[in-house]
Amino acid sequence: MIPYGKQHITEQDISAVVEVLKSDFITQGPKVLEFEQAIAQYCHAQHAIATNSATSALHIACQALGLTEGDWLWTSPISFVASANCGRYCGAQVDFVDIDLNTVNICPKKLKEKLVLAKQQNTLPKVVVVVHMAGLSCDMQAIAELAKEYEFAIIEDASHAIGGQYQGKPVGNCQYSDISVFSFHPVKIITSAEGGIAVTNNEGLARKMRLYSSHGVTREQATFTNGIDAPWYYEQHCLGQNYRMTELQGALGLSQLQRVDEIVSQRQQLAKKYQAILSGLPITWQQSVDDNYSAYHLFVIRLNDDTKLTREQLFEALRKANIGVNVHYIPIHTQPYYRELGFKQGDFPVAERYYQGALSLPLYPELSEQDFDHITTTLHALLD
Incomplete structure (x- = not known):
């Protein structure tokens, strides 16, 4: 059977993973950090937080933006369910914006119409997750203009779109969004077996996403509140999850990114x-x-x-x-x-x-x- 999608693993990829297996680190270590830095540089973004899946990255993006019970998240009805579920994980209500039949992306005109009505009903979204269906970017400039007018945050679900461009710039540069998310599932553009990443230009959002991705725990002494600075000390500042990427995934993703x-x-x-x-x-x-x-x-x-x-x-x-x-x-x-x-x-x-x-x-x-x-x-x- 000819599959609809398939990973492409080279000898270089295999060598990169084997090198990690022979190293001192196979869970968290330097390759994950290197992968994060390489993705940020490739996308022309300031920060990147690697996760065990794009679903996890969407969740921490919503958490970092303060999405919670009583809030609304809007997204496209044509996507994998994760684009909507990330709002439900936070207790938010979810709604959808119909698509443009030609681009299969959220239609900015329909988004505008829905925002006008939502303002009258006091149900404006706190977050809109736009989905770059099949790798084609949404009309981000038009959506960003609406975000400014109606005061909602934008997450780009760019799971399909690493390597794509909008207005001559890499998808994920976050010029018109708060956070962008990529997937590295085997059928995606590049793979880390499983894995995802969230990129942003906002240092505060980056710090929050990193906390939420790792149990809410930090070892940054500058953020400690208990006045203890022992070398073994750490603090939990919020209720987070274990969404961390492994060294094996980081090494494979880093190797794939080169191509x-x-x-x-x-x-x-x-x-x-x-x-x-x-x-x-x-x-x-x-x-x-x-x-x-x-x-x-x-x-x-x-x-x-x-x-x-x-x-x-x-x-x-x-x-x-x-x-x-x-x-x-x-x-x-x-x-x-x-x-x-x-x-x-x-x-x-x-x-x-x-x-x-x-x-x-x-x-x-x-x-x-x-x-x-x-x-x-x-x-x-x-x-x-």
Whole structure:
């Protein structure tokens, strides 16, 4: 089966991990710090806090921003559930903003409309989590202007988007956001097996996120409140979690980061080949804009209304041909957990329309020419 996504591990990556296994540190140590510094430098951000997953990074980002019971978090309905769950972890109420069908990202116009109404109802969000779907950045400048007007914080869920650019600058530079989060899951752009990271330009937020990621415990003497400065002493300043990244993950991520631009370039080339070869079929795909350079974590097609096969029929036919297509994503508000919170079918019609026809094709740098030809030939045979 040709998978929709796949990690690419080189001998350099293996050597980096083996080196750590032979060292004195396999949990916390210098490689995690080095990885954090390298990510911050790559993104043109000031601070980076590595975690054991992007879900954990989203959680500590919400905690650092003071999200709590009685607050609202808004996000996109087209994402993995973690983009919304991070608000629930903090006791906040969650709502969604419908997408733009072309970009599959939060629609700034719909966000504006919802903010106007929320202000009248005194239900403005404290945090908006924007999701860079499939590696394509949201319209961050427009969203940041709304954030200033309506006084909410912005978290970029950039799990799909490391190596992408917006307005010629790296995604994650936090020019238009408070915190950005990346994922290093095996199917993402680069991997640390599991792992994530939160980046920010705000020193105070960085300090809080580091506390929340490690039990709320600090060894920084300048922050001690008990007046004790013994060399073994530490203090717990808040209720945190054990979300720390290991040295093994840090070493693998650091090695992979050296190839991120090459990996994204290869993904770009594959996406353009798909677009060229599949043009003319009754499908569409995510539309980029002039100031965006997508990292192309995914290549999602969407069946037109007049396509002769249903999405389920096409899914099953492609799987039967050993093509491991997938669907990204089932709208979060239709999940049973969120239905119990009051959401229902029809609440976000554009997201639901997108979902009805969405199908993710295999896309990763090691996708062979033979497999690529098999995918595109099969699609033409089924849809022509």
